[in-house]
């Protein structure tokens with residue numbers, strides 16, 4: 001088994017006398033900034049004027065422009081959207097670099113040479129394997145989201161100490177961290193989200209929903225069957241693997257899983273997955289996504305609009321209104337605003 005790193009592997013004292021600039025206060029940014037602060041690390045948040053700036057201030061952070069935050073820190077964690085990082089890096093971060101360690105939560109821009117950091121600074125990544133809101137929520141619950149870490153440049157000789165201390169401070173070492181490279185993290189992250197977690201899953205759910213509705217079954221029922229119930233199944237897999245999930249379902253469901261699952265996700269699907277992986281490895285996917293952003297996202301916006309009006313979404317929106325308890329985040333926001 002690969003070596004896993006846990007709390008005991010990190011040097012507690014690493015952040016003494018050091019300040020971390022968290023650049024961006026979105027999904028990952030708010031979670032990293034708050035977890036670091038709760039772990040006793042001095043944090044300054046780097047942003048542009050806008051919604052996130054207000055939110056970070058409301059949450060009690062010192063907020064500065066990106067350039068000011070970078071200039072005033074020892075460690076810079078870049079948590080901007082990947083497609084925005086190159087421009088902000090060039091204009092606001094790079095000119096302020098005087099030996100700060102540069103950190104990322106995803107290797108995309110460094111691996112695909114969109115950002116080429118100076119040879120004089122440490123470059124590393126700590127990538128939580130989960131959405132930012134869970135990085136925060138699990139930390140508050142005394143748990144954590146596992147993470148990957150990788151060292152791209154280690155000029156100071158302490159880049160690994162920083163990676164582990166950072167992973168510990170955001171709660172990731174409670175769950176375990178695994179060492180990787182920028183290349184492996186980038187390629188597997190893109191593949192995971194495209195083939196399984198996001199792309200594979202949304203396509204599977206929609207195909208199942210459409211099959212039932214086209215056969216004349218009620219859309220509401222199809223929604224419960226192919227979308228709502230998914231969480232319950234995934235929770236069981238998260239807790240106990242495939243075996244744990246199969247223990248809880250009926251033997252009829254398990255037999256259907258064995259005989260029909262491989263008919264749906266068959267060898268042809270796996271062949272296509274391999275082609276998706278090749279596109280990622282050869283940089284074709286990255287090139288297309290960078291070009292799409294340079295053109296202001298015509299295809300992205302068109303598909304997004306179409307997807308949001310899919311029948312499963314319209315049915316789901318109505319059904320979820322009657323189940324406010326399914327959205328814990330929203331429930332917390334409503335409770336907080338009522339205080």
Ligand code: NDP
Nearest residue numbers: 024025026027028047048050052079080105106130131132
């Ligand atoms: P978000 O889109 O959630 O956050 C964007 C943040 O960046 C906002 O605070 C936004 O502020 C700010 N921002 C955008 N443009 C600028 C700018 N020009 N100058 C200053 N601030 C700006 O990003 P994510 O948290 O999703 O992603 C951050 C990184 O984490 C990425 O590298 C991603 O791959 C990685 N990651 C993300 C995961 C996730 O769960 N989302 C999981 C693991 C890794 P404003 O309000 O002003 O727009």
Ligand code: MG
Nearest residue numbers: 129130189193
């Ligand atoms: Mg990911």
Ligand code: MG
Nearest residue numbers: 106189190193
């Ligand atoms: Mg990703």
